[in-house]
Amino acid sequence: MRKWIAATLFIFILGAFNIPGNRPESLYQDKKLVYKDATYELEIRTVQLYPYNGSSNAVLLPAIAPLNNNNLLLEFDDLVQAPENYRVKIIHCNSDWTPSRLRSLDYLYDYNEFNIDNYQLSVDTKLSYVHYKFKIPNIKVPGNYLLVAYRGTDESDIILSKRFMLFSNLVSINLMSDLTGLSSNNRLNQQLDFTINYSDYMLQNPMENVSVVIRQNQRWDNAITTLKPNFIRENVSELEYRFFNYENNFKAGNEFRFFDMRSLRYPGQNVQRANWNTRPTLVDLMMDKPRIYQPYTQYDDLNGEYFIANSDTGNGSVQSDYVTVRFHLKADKVNGEVYVIGEMNNWNLQNQMAYDEVSGMYNGEMILKQGYYDYQYYIKGDTLRSNYFEGDHFQTENEYEILVYYKPPTNRSELLIGYGYYEMNPAR
Incomplete structure (x- = not known):
């Protein structure tokens, strides 16, 4: 039955956009693990990972939570008629989403194999599916993590991978801009200027050991990942990130x-x-x-x-x-x-x-x-900017996240020691 459904869905999707041979990039024939959000089978659909707090809007929040208040929930559909035996493993990653040197026992309280037991069958739908839920287990170490779901006991039979983060508030992030989008010299862009205060947490050689990532609208494809502080004030334990050559600029875009x-x-x-x-x-x-x-x-x-x-x-x-x-x-x-x-x-x-x-x-x-x-x-293309059809306006309402990573000299991995969430030009 799964093979028949897969063939049917393949015809649907291969015909999408009427382009011969247009196979979705998120599906990997050899199921080689990629360290990003991806699905590896045509039947796996609508994968969402978010901090479940009982609110109907929780699904819109980024997949990040405080280390000691992990309420992250995974949901996805499998377009088949009967449930399967799926399991999950968790992989700790560095700030650039390469696997770290930590062993699973270093960051997990349990053996790194978790069953997905919570599922429901679809009701009165033209396309049958099984809806799965899985709560992320408790984790010891703050940082980047990749959730990998697979079939049965074969860890190479991957069905999906999904990124999430857990953070500790060991440093504080303070904005130097007013979130109106006017801190940029370019009216097509938006910029965040900020400082990081580490008076309550010792940072050794922060120029080399601290990494900062800025995301716009929960996207990884255009995240800024190469920022280094342009000024270090050791007397007040502060790192300043204020730039004038668009190093921390994003295209403002338009409302979606x-x-x-x-x-x-x-x-x-x-x-x-x-x-x-x-x-x-x-x-x-x-x-x-x-x-x-x-x-x-x-x-x-x-x-x-x-x-x-x-x-x-x-x-x-x-x-x-x-x-x-x-x-x-x-x-x-x-x-x-x-x-x-x-x-x-x-x-x-x-x-x-x-x-x-x-x-x-x-x-x-x-x-x-x-x-x-x-x-x-x-x-x-080579001649037009990517959002040519949409336009850029500095007034656009966007959400931004600042993630602060630190690799202590004695550690084998980077820790996520600070996190900030901000709305640029919030609607009044």
Whole structure:
């Protein structure tokens, strides 16, 4: 049955965007482990890892938690009709997501093999699936971790990998900017200036042993990872990160495009129609246009994230169906490849759009679970910047994270000793 479903899904996905041989980059035929968010089988879908706090918005939060208050939860679907025996192992990583030299006994309280026992079968859906949940176990050491799920006792039979972080507040991060986006000299960019105070925690040779990572909207593909302090004040135990040559600048971007697919009976905003006569149901989105020359408009987006929900039945986890979503972008053909990206595909360039010369439109498809999604169009080419279709505005509301890593001289790994979360231009 799994082979039949895999073949069927492969036909669905291989045909996506009508590009021959367009195989998603997140699927690895030889199942070689990559130290990033990835799926390794076509049936594994909607992988989410977040700090579960009982709130309906928790799924939108980054996969990071305090070391002594680890409430991280993994959820994913397997598009088959019966549950399987899945297990999890946890790998400690350095700040650059290479495996550290720590043994599992150094950072885990238990043997590094955890069963995924919590699952539910889908109810009244055209595509059957099994919905799994797994709570991250207690961990001893702050840092970067890679969760790897695999089948049975064969650790090489990987189905997914997912990054998460645990931190200790051993240093404090203090912003030097006002989070209005105006600290940058370039009105297309946003910049965070900050200091790190280590008066309560001894740092030896911080210029060499401290690493700082800044993320925008929970993305790793454009994270800044090479920052070193431009000034060290040993008398007050402070590191300053204030730059003038765009070392810590991000493209400001624009508010994300979105569509509301919580109901298939009464399609929501930016959904044109839903065709129930197909299997899976076919959903056409409203036609998009380039926004590069449009004035900036602030609205409350999800910063590229998504959440699963079903307003038709009320149970999003197991009653939300998988549907084929079709994207349409009316634009002149550009010199480069056009992709749809967002958290829904781990920001990977795997969903390429095809250009129709007759209609003057880029078209593409993705199979997604019912819910509410943010997305944007990305150009891979040599002549246009990647977000050419979206535009950049310093007023854009974005979320930023600052992660501070330290490698003590006697340690075999880097520790995550400080963490800060900030919203640039928060909506009033």
